[in-house]
Amino acid sequence: MKEYFILQLLHRQFTGQLEDADKTLLSDWVSQSPDNQAFSDSILRIWHASANYSPPVSFETRTESAFEKFKSAIQNEQPQAPVTKTMHVVSPKEPTASIRSLNPARWLTGIAAAAILTFGAYFLMQQDGNSSSFATLATIADQTQEIQLADESTVWVNEKSTIKYFDEVPSEDRRILLDGVAFFDVAPNGKPFIVETDNAFIRVLGTEFNVTATKDKTSVMVKEGKVELQPKLSNQKIILMENMTGVYEVPTKKLYRKKSKTYNGDSWMTGGFSFEDEKLSDVFEVLENHFNTDIYLKNLDLRDCEFTSPVYQDTKLEEVLDVMQIIYGFSYELKDGRYIIEDGSCGNN
Numbered sequence: 001m002k003e004y005f006i007l008q009l010l011h012r013q014f015t016g017q018l019e020d021a022d023k024t025l026l027s028d029w030v031s032q033s034p035d036n037q038a039f040s041d042s043i044l045r046i047w048h049a050s051a052n053y054s055p056p057v058s059f060e061t062r063t064e065s066a067f068e069k070f071k072s073a074i075q076n077e078q079p080q081a082p083v084t085k086t087m088h089v090v091s092p093k094e095p096t097a098s099i100r101s102l103n104p105a106r107w108l109t110g111i112a113a114a115a116i117l118t119f120g121a122y123f124l125m126q127q128d129g130n131s132s133s134f135a136t137l138a139t140i141a142d143q144t145q146e147i148q149l150a151d152e153s154t155v156w157v158n159e160k161s162t163i164k165y166f167d168e169v170p171s172e173d174r175r176i177l178l179d180g181v182a183f184f185d186v187a188p189n190g191k192p193f194i195v196e197t198d199n200a201f202i203r204v205l206g207t208e209f210n211v212t213a214t215k216d217k218t219s220v221m222v223k224e225g226k227v228e229l230q231p232k233l234s235n236q237k238i239i240l241m242e243n244m245t246g247v248y249e250v251p252t253k254k255l256y257r258k259k260s261k262t263y264n265g266d267s268w269m270t271g272g273f274s275f276e277d278e279k280l281s282d283v284f285e286v287l288e289n290h291f292n293t294d295i296y297l298k299n300l301d302l303r304d305c306e307f308t309s310p311v312y313q314d315t316k317l318e319e320v321l322d323v324m325q326i327i328y329g330f331s332y333e334l335k336d337g338r339y340i341i342e343d344g345s346c347g348n349n
Contacts, residue, residue: 008136025138029074033252134339138162139180144269149174152187156269159292181289183266184212186225202249203228209240211287220246221265231255245282258282264290270311280305280328284341291317294338302328305346 001114009026012018018026030040075211081341130342139145139161147155150169159182174193176184186193188206195202211218220229222240229246230237231253238247238257245265246257260278267273267290275283281303284295305328312320321332321339330344 004040009138010040022138024140028140108284133167134164135167136162136164138178150191151189151191153193154185156183156266158182158268173265174345178211178213181210181212181268183269184208199232199250201228201230201232203230215235216250218248221263223263223297229255229257268292272311275307277306277308279303280307280324283307287317287320293317296338296340298340298342299330302341302344302346303329309335 002026006029008025009018009022009029012022022163030036137145137147137157139159140197141159143159145157147157147163147165147166149155150167151174153174155163155165155176156180161178161182163180163182164177166174166176169189170191172191174189174191176193176195178195178197184193184204185208186204186206191203193204193206195204195211197211198215200213200218202209202211202218202220203276204225204227207227208219208223209225210223213219218229218231220227220240222242222244224242227240227246228237229240229248231248234253234255236255238246238255240257243260243263244257245260248255248257255334260282261276262274262278263271264286265273267286273286273290275286278286281297284297287293288295307324307327309320309323317339317344321341324330325332325344328346330341330345332339332341
């Protein structure tokens with residue numbers, strides 16, 4: 001989950017504005033790891049300690065991109081002996097701030113504290129160069145939500161996803177921030193529509209497409225129209241057309257696209273999916289997204305086997321796997337929340 005979403009939830013919690021759905025989301029995130037708990041506790045201590053705090057200089061809220069650049073600049077520093085350094089902070093008069101080099105594990109906490117104390121809620125809600133206001137929606141397990149945007153575009157947000165969107169027509173780019181899965185039906189109005197994930201940008205003018213955004217990967221499936229996928233901090237980009245999927249993998253820095261005969265990007269929304277001469281590696285990826293589960297293929301020889309199916313509607317995963325089991329002769333079991341597929345061959349096809 002992106003840092004500024006967590007900061008926003010923490011700020012709402014501290015100010016008594018956190019709704020029940022967001023309380024669940026924040027509680028789930030905090031309980032995921034000791035580091036998350038420590039981060040939350042640190043920010044809470046700083047919040048209480050700053051009850052009478054007022055900034056020594058006047059700052060103008062500018063951009064989330066400035067926050068990203070600021071954070072990136074600090075995180076790219078190499079650890080060294082503590083020294084006092086001067087860095088520029090975005091403001092109308094570009095005042096300077098004296099900052100001590102910190103232990104890398106504490107940099108993010110320091111940045112978060114500065115964000116909450118200095119910029120407050122406005123820092124979390126403003127967008128680069130636009131005067132439009134923004135809203136944030138976070139879905140919990142088994143909850144999906146449809147959003148009608150101010151520009152007449154429509155977004156369907158899948159479960160366990162967080163999206164920040166404009167609630168007035170922006171004066172410049174129409175920009176969305178996404179962590180999770182969402183399907184977009186973009187209304188053309190002459191202004192670029194940009195979906196920003198943790199590691200990539202998706203740019204369009206008018207189209208329908210699905211985005212799956214995680215910390216390690218961004219995947220875009222285009223239903224119609226044209227979409228550009230570009231990793232952050234990179235000049236690489238690919239153009240995607242109808243029934244194309246574009247993928248950016250963070251660990252390998254790999255950017256690629258593939259073509260399908262059928263479109264299943266919105267299957268989690270429609271409840272139906274089908275395949276025509278699709279590789280099993282791609283089929284299992286669709287099934288993972290549709291059923292929100294993990295499928296591990298131990299027999300890598302099965303990856304390039306082709307699979308064709310009728311239209312499945314409101315079908316259980318086990319029913320699909322049972323059909324495939326007959327065709328390819330593999331075995332499968334559900335273990336620790338993951339479906340493990342073993343043995344089998346394409347020769348049975």
